[in-house]
Amino acid sequence: MTTAAVKPATMAQALQRAMRDAMAEDPTVHVMGEDVGTLGGVFRVTDGLAKEFGEDRCTDTPLAEAGILGTAVGMAMYGLRPVVEMQFDAFAYPAFEQLISHVARMRNRTRGGMAMPITVRVPYGGGIGGVEHHSDSSEAYYMATPGLHVVTPATVEDAYGLLRASIASDDPVVFLEPKRLYWSKAKWSPDAPAAVEPIGRAVVRRSGRSATLLTYGPSVPVCMEAAQAAEAEGWDLEVVDLRSLVPFDDETVCASVRRTGRAVVVHESTGFGGPGGEIAARVTERCFHHLEAPVLRVAGFDIPYPPPMLERHHLPGVDRVLDAVARLQWEAAS
Amino acid sequence: MTVQELPGSAAAAYRPTPPPAWQPRTDPAPLLPDAEPYRVLGTEAAASADPELLLRLYAELVRGRRYNAQATALTKQGRLAVYPSSTGQEACEVGAALALEDRDWLFPSYRDTLAAVARGLDPVQALTLLRGDWHTGYDPHVHRVAPLCTPLATQLPHAVGLAHAARLKGDDVVALAMIGDGGTSEGDFHEALNFAAVWNAPVVFLVQNNGFAISVPLAKQTAAPSLAHKAVGYGMPGRLVDGNDAVAVHEVLGEAVARARRGGGPTLIEAVTYRMDAHTNADDATRYRADSEVETWRAHDPIQLLERELTDRGLLDDEGRQAAAQAAETMAANLRERMNADPVLDPMDLFAHVYGRQTAQLREQAALLRAELDAEEEAR
Ligand SMILES: Cc1ncc(C[n+]2csc(CCOP(=O)(O)OP(=O)(O)O)c2C)c(N)n1
Ligand SMILES: [Mg+2]
Numbered sequence: 001m002t003t004a005a006v007k008p009a010t011m012a013q014a015l016q017r018a019m020r021d022a023m024a025e026d027p028t029v030h031v032m033g034e035d036v037g038t039l040g041g042v043f044r045v046t047d048g049l050a051k052e053f054g055e056d057r058c059t060d061t062p063l064a065e066a067g068i069l070g071t072a073v074g075m076a077m078y079g080l081r082p083v084v085e086m087q088f089d090a091f092a093y094p095a096f097e098q099l100i101s102h103v104a105r106m107r108n109r110t111r112g113g114m115a116m117p118i119t120v121r122v123p124y125g126g127g128i129g130g131v132e133h134h135s136d137s138s139e140a141y142y143m144a145t146p147g148l149h150v151v152t153p154a155t156v157e158d159a160y161g162l163l164r165a166s167i168a169s170d171d172p173v174v175f176l177e178p179k180r181l182y183w184s185k186a187k188w189s190p191d192a193p194a195a196v197e198p199i200g201r202a203v204v205r206r207s208g209r210s211a212t213l214l215t216y217g218p219s220v221p222v223c224m225e226a227a228q229a230a231e232a233e234g235w236d237l238e239v240v241d242l243r244s245l246v247p248f249d250d251e252t253v254c255a256s257v258r259r260t261g262r263a264v265v266v267h268e269s270t271g272f273g274g275p276g277g278e279i280a281a282r283v284t285e286r287c288f289h290h291l292e293a294p295v296l297r298v299a300g301f302d303i304p305y306p307p308p309m310l311e312r313h314h315l316p317g318v319d320r321v322l323d324a325v326a327r328l329q330w331e332a333a334s
Numbered sequence: 335m336t337v338q339e340l341p342g343s344a345a346a347a348y349r350p351t352p353p354p355a356w357q358p359r360t361d362p363a364p365l366l367p368d369a370e371p372y373r374v375l376g377t378e379a380a381a382s383a384d385p386e387l388l389l390r391l392y393a394e395l396v397r398g399r400r401y402n403a404q405a406t407a408l409t410k411q412g413r414l415a416v417y418p419s420s421t422g423q424e425a426c427e428v429g430a431a432l433a434l435e436d437r438d439w440l441f442p443s444y445r446d447t448l449a450a451v452a453r454g455l456d457p458v459q460a461l462t463l464l465r466g467d468w469h470t471g472y473d474p475h476v477h478r479v480a481p482l483c484t485p486l487a488t489q490l491p492h493a494v495g496l497a498h499a500a501r502l503k504g505d506d507v508v509a510l511a512m513i514g515d516g517g518t519s520e521g522d523f524h525e526a527l528n529f530a531a532v533w534n535a536p537v538v539f540l541v542q543n544n545g546f547a548i549s550v551p552l553a554k555q556t557a558a559p560s561l562a563h564k565a566v567g568y569g570m571p572g573r574l575v576d577g578n579d580a581v582a583v584h585e586v587l588g589e590a591v592a593r594a595r596r597g598g599g600p601t602l603i604e605a606v607t608y609r610m611d612a613h614t615n616a617d618d619a620t621r622y623r624a625d626s627e628v629e630t631w632r633a634h635d636p637i638q639l640l641e642r643e644l645t646d647r648g649l650l651d652d653e654g655r656q657a658a659a660q661a662a663e664t665m666a667a668n669l670r671e672r673m674n675a676d677p678v679l680d681p682m683d684l685f686a687h688v689y690g691r692q693t694a695q696l697r698e699q700a701a702l703l704r705a706e707l708d709a710e711e712e713a714r
Contacts, residue, residue, distance in 0.1 A: 038622045039549035060550045062519040063486065091485065094521060129415055132469045133484045272695060301699045303688050308415045308466035313681040313703060 008185040011159045015045045017190045018163035031058040033085030065095040081117045089124040090133035103172045104147030116172045125218040127180040129308040137269035142174045150245040152176040154220035156186035178218035202249035208238035211262035216242040219266045226321035254286045261292040262328045271299030293329035360569045367562035367574040371606045374581040375639045391580040393658045395637045398424035400662035409615045415466035418445045422610030425636040426542045428452045429583035439478045441493040441511040467677040486517040490526030497537040508594045509537045516547020531568040536594035539602045544609035549622035565602035577605030578636040
C-alpha cells in the first residue's frame, strides 16, 4: 500500500478498527456496554461492530456498570475475552467493586489458576465542554490497584496498537481513551498498522537536550506544543509519551532524564495523590545524581472537575508547562 | 436404611418433623400494579375531574412545553452546553411538582429541570448545570430540590435517607425521587427500594418510562412484566400510570404522597410516556428508532389529551388557549433574555467550595491562578 492512498483516520476510527480486527481474529473477543450496539457508542467507537459480528458479540447491556464488569468476570472465567465499555470516566465508579475486588486480584487469589483477560475501555479527561461527571481523570485510582494494567494512547497509531495489545493481554487492562483526542486525525492505514508493541513501553515523541516533559494521553499534544514554543526561549525540550502507567517504563523515562538532567511531569489529573507524585518519586530515586533541579509537576488543580465555562482555568496548558520549565533552576547551570 | 424399611412404630420416630406452615410476609396481591396503565382522560372518570385542576394542569403543560422548546433553542444557539429535553413528558414533570407540599423534597435527574421549575425554581438557576457555569445553580434548601443528579439512580438512596431522617425527627415530610427506565437497572435502584420498604420510609419513586435509555429500548433493560411490578419484590405497592395523562399522573402521585405522609410507606410508580426528542441535542435518534414510532406517540400527546377534555367540557375556548400560550410566551421571552446575557464568572470560585475551610494546598493553587489572571488582565 502506498502512502498516497492512506487517508486520515480519527482516533475513534482506529479504536474501532482495533476491536474489529481483534473480533475477526479471535472469536472469544466480546464487546459489551451501554449503547455500544445499535448506536455504536456515544462516541461511535464501536460503530458497526454489532452489525458485522451480531449482537451476541457486541452487546447493548442493561444499564448497570457493576453488572457489566461483573458478568464480564464470569464470561472470562468461562474462556471469553470481554472488552467492556464504560460510557464516561465518572460512570465507571459503580464498577469499582468488581474491578478492585475481583478483576484486579483474581490471578493472585487463585495462584495463577484463573486469569482475567478483560479490557475495560474508559473515555477520560476533560476539554470537551462536558457537564459534571463527564470529564474526570481517574487514572490514579486504577494505578493504585495492584493487578491492573493502565494504558492510554495519545496518537491514532497507538490507539490501534495499544488497544490490540490490551485485548490480547491475559491480564486486565484499564484502557483510558483521551476523549478530546477522539477526533484527532493522522494519516494511518489499518492495512499497514504499526507493529503492535507490548504494553509497558514509553516512547520519545520529540528529542531534546534541555529538559524532559513526562506526559501521557490528552497532555501529550499540550507538551508537544509547549516544546515547540520553548524553542523561542532557547530550551530544547524532550517529550516522553508514557503510554502505559502500569507497567511503568522506568528505563525509557530514566534514560531521558539522565540525558537532560531536568524533568517536568504533566497531566490533567489532580496533582495531590495523582500519578505525577509516583512518577516524580521514581525519577528522583533513580536519577538523583543526574538531576540539576527538583522534578516538577504540572497538573489539574486539586478540585472536583470544574463546569465547562471554567475548565480552561483548570486544564494544564502550554503556559503552565513553560512556567514550570522556567523554574528548573537554569541560573545554577550557567 | 430408608424410613420405609423401618418396622412398625419405630418408623414414626424417624419421620422428620414437618416445617411450620409457610405464610407470605406480605400478601402480594394488593401490591400488584394494574394490568393496563391507569388513565382518566378519555374515560368516564374524566367527567368528575375538578375543572380548576384541569385548567391549572393545562396552563402548566403549555408552559412546560414552551420551556423545553426555549431551552432546546438556546442550546442550538450555544447558550447551553447540553439539554436533555422532557418534551412529551411534561405531564410527569408537572405532576411531580404539583404532588408535593412546600415542605416536601424533590430529587430530580438531569432530565427533570422542568419539574424543578414547576416547583417554583428560577429557570435560569435550574439550567445552570446545563449552561455550564456551575454544577448546581440553586441552594437546595430554598425550594427543597436536591441537586440535579447525573450518575444514574444514585439520587434514590438519598431520597430514602432524607425521608427516613424526616420521619425520625417527627416531621411529616415526603421525598419524591425521579428516575428514568434505564436507571432502574442500576444497583442503587435496588438498594434504595429495599431500604425504603424495610424502613417504611415516606418516599415515592417516580419512574418515567420514556421507552429509551439513550439508544437502548426497554426490552433490553428488563424482562419484568412492567417496571411497576418490581415493587412487589420489595414489599411496596407498584402503580402503572399513563404518563401522558396529566390527570391520572396527578391522582396517582397524590395518592402515593398522601400514603407516604400518613406512615403507609413507599410506592413505586411507573409512568409510561415517550421521549419525543433525541436523548440530548448531541444525540442522533434516527440511528435507533423509526420516525413512525415517534408519530404514533405524537397522537397521544399530553397537551392534546388534556385540551380535548377541556374543550369537550366547554372549559377551554380559543381565548383560554391564547391566554395559556401568551403566559408561556412571556416566560420564554424572559428566559431567552436572561440566558442571552453572559453569566458573570469568577474563576477563583474553583477553590471556594471544595472544603468548608480551605486547605493550605488550595490556597497555594488559588494564588497561582490569581497571578495568571492578573497577568492576563495586564496583557489586555
Ligand atoms: C451511572 C451512569 N452510567 C451511565 C450514564 C450515562 N447516561 C446518561 S443518561 C443515560 C440513559 C438513561 O436512560 P434513562 O434512565 O431511561 O433516562 P432518560 O435519559 O431516558 O430520561 C446514560 C446511559 C450515567 N449518567 N450514569
Ligand atoms: Mg428513558
